[in-house]
Amino acid sequence: MRRGRWVALVLGLLRLCLAQANFAPYFFDNGVGSTNGNMALFSLPEDTPVGSHVYTLNGTDPEGDPVSYHISFDPSARSVFSIDPNFGNITLIEELDREREDEIEAIISISDGLNLVAEKVVILVTDANDEAPRFIQEPYVVLVPEDTPAGSSIIKVQAVDKDTGSGGSVTYFLQSLHSTQFAVDRQSGVLRLQPGATLDYEKSRTHYVTVVAKDGGGRLRGADVVFSATSTVTVNVEDVQDTAPVFVGTPYYGYVYEDTLPGSEVLKVVAVDGDQGKPHRVLYSLVNGSDGAFEINETTGAISVTQSPAQLQREVYELHVQVTEVSSVEGPAAQAMVPVTIRIVDLNNHPPTFYGESGPQNRFELSMTEHPPQGEILRGLKITVNDSDQGANAKFNLRLVGPGGIFRVVPQTVLNEAQVTIIVENSAAIDFEKSKVLTFKLLAIEVNTPEKFSSTADVVIQLLDTNDNVPKFTSHYYIARIPENAPGGSNVVAVTAMDPDTGPWGEVKYSIYGTGAELFMIHPITGLIYTQPWASLDAEATARYSFYVKAEDMEGKYSLAEVFITLLDVNDHYPQFKKSIQKEMMVLGAPVKIEATDQDAEEPNNLVDYSITRAEPANVFDIDARTGEIWLKNSIRSLDALHNITQSGDCTWSLEVQAKDRGSPSFSTTALLKIDITDTEVASRKQSQNLSPGNWVPESILLFFLSNCLLNLSNVNLYSRIFKGAAQGS
């Protein structure tokens, strides 16, 4: 309708022009390229920028009148151009979009003021690459069985691009160019499993694959552009029955204890279908190794013992358990096998026990003679030891506790049971005289168990005596001293010998023999030595005797000792001064010496003590009681002091000196000593008159030494040497 009115208007205008007889203006229209001016065959890219000068209308008027140009649009459409009426230059004023509007209709007109000529034109909008591909039918989620063969197609993705030509063509590829499992068809968008690739539900249950859609590229606003889009395909892997059942919690070990009741559960095996998506039920069974001692619950996998532990023959059972999947599908059932080790544990509740000939026993007795030969076995002892546990629990050590090194027990290590043997190791130590009873503890103690169970048994050995000892004197020698005037039958010395053996083996009989024994007798039982009743001892004739004494038991085992007898000196001599009156010269500061000897043979009879009993005119002297040395008292240092004492100035002093022996009773003698006191000068003047003291000093020392030594009873060697020398000499 509208169009009809518009055409009527145009026709009316034409009639008006003709009526004026003025020629109407017209557009140049050469029909060739762009040289025409009426927009014929004019097209415009959709990406032409707004404000661009896109065309210039060109026309003329036959009368040469100036012309003006106009352009107009259907009121329902957008006005996309504006025009300069004077010059006809057309400017784009609205964005173009080929995908919405691919041609523009417009009326262009030219007017000379009188006539107006209008033409309808169609302007083509040409494509630019301004559209991106777009995926359709998103999201892409697909469920794929894990056993899908390699190369299979999984899903087809599709993207569209509204552009035309290259800019509107779409190709596909994967974002991860190196995907090993999937590939997409470039043209069709079909997603496939790569050749050689498989899916595994057990490894990965979902894969996310990013697909890119890309157009072929084209020009947009003066540049070459390519558009793309991405989409993610979610590939869910579907589990299929492709995995055997799997035992969990392996390896399996079970233990049966001594107190485990028959029917008790020992352990449980558990297997699960490897296909965890839709697991099958599983059933358990025993394959072998149980010997009827165990059974398995086919549904729970619980293994229980069917017999009492005591009936079980073996220490270790190696079972094989099989699990089978229960499936409705035909074909071989998936199976798995697992070994199960069941150990019969001995609880070690038995200590080792000693047995005698008639059952358990913890005391064993035996009588035997002392000193059995080394290595002898005590056959009288019948001891068995056993431990009724098993294996390591029945291993124990045997030990003999008591005095060490006497006996040895074998074996030292026992497994289960052994005969106990006791062997003599040290014969000398098995001595009746040391102990009549030997007591030991036999100890059996477990080696490898934490409890270390043990038990003991007493071993009591009564020893029987033998004559294994000889009588033994209390000393190797006896020394006796008797006074030379002892009457006949006097006791001299008692000797003793011991024999620890019992009975006649321990009874000792004494006798004496040897030269020198003639004057003496011994009591055979008491060992008392005495002089013969008729004997008259004479020290002057023989001062010393020696002989042997013998102690002998009833079997003639004997030993000897030596007896030394010395006749004891009697104090029957007086000390004797050399002279009863002596004269001595005393030099100031030096002593004079007086000496007496005692002819008695021994101390103390021959030991002499000196003393001053009288002094004239006064006692200005000290005497050494042992040596007889006489000194001036300390207070007197000079002749003057002496003269002051005597008043008279006389220097001759008169002393009575006593020598007294230490015998009992004691004897004493006195001597008179006259002393002239002088000083050094006088002494040296009188030196020629001075007498040497003579050779009495060494003589007395020798005597002293000799008596001292003879008295020293502990100095036996020296004593006997001197004694023997004297005896040989006599």
Ligand SMILES: *[C@@H]1O[C@H](CO)[C@@H](O)[C@H](O)[C@H]1NC(C)=O
């Ligand atoms: C219009 O067309 C004529 C004839 O073809 C030409 O000579 C003239 O230059 C054109 N004018 C413009 C502005 O293009």
Ligand SMILES: *[C@@H]1O[C@H](CO)[C@@H](O)[C@H](O)[C@H]1NC(C)=O
């Ligand atoms: C049209 O062209 C003329 C001459 O080139 C110019 O002077 C004028 O400004 C133009 N008009 C528009 C609206 O661009």
Ligand SMILES: *[C@@H]1O[C@H](CO)[C@@H](O)[C@H](O)[C@H]1NC(C)=O
């Ligand atoms: C028990 O069966 C397993 C599996 O077949 C086998 O390896 C094993 O040797 C068998 N044991 C015995 C004692 O037969």
Ligand SMILES: *[C@@H]1O[C@H](CO)[C@@H](O)[C@H](O)[C@H]1NC(C)=O
């Ligand atoms: C196996 O164990 C289940 C569950 O404890 C029990 O119900 C079933 O009776 C047992 N089967 C046998 C054969 O003992």
Ligand SMILES: *[C@@H]1O[C@H](CO)[C@@H](O)[C@H](O)[C@H]1NC(C)=O
């Ligand atoms: C241990 O040994 C004794 C003696 O040989 C025997 O009577 C007893 O039965 C044994 N006990 C065990 C548990 O073997």
Ligand SMILES: *[C@@H]1O[C@H](CO)[C@@H](O)[C@H](O)[C@H]1NC(C)=O
């Ligand atoms: C001796 O006696 C006289 C008179 O009594 C005294 O003066 C003098 O010191 C005495 N001399 C000595 C050495 O004691």
Ligand SMILES: *[C@@H]1O[C@H](CO)[C@@H](O)[C@H](O)[C@H]1NC(C)=O
């Ligand atoms: C006797 O001899 C011992 C050791 O030989 C010695 O110690 C002791 O002094 C001596 N006794 C006498 C009185 O000589």
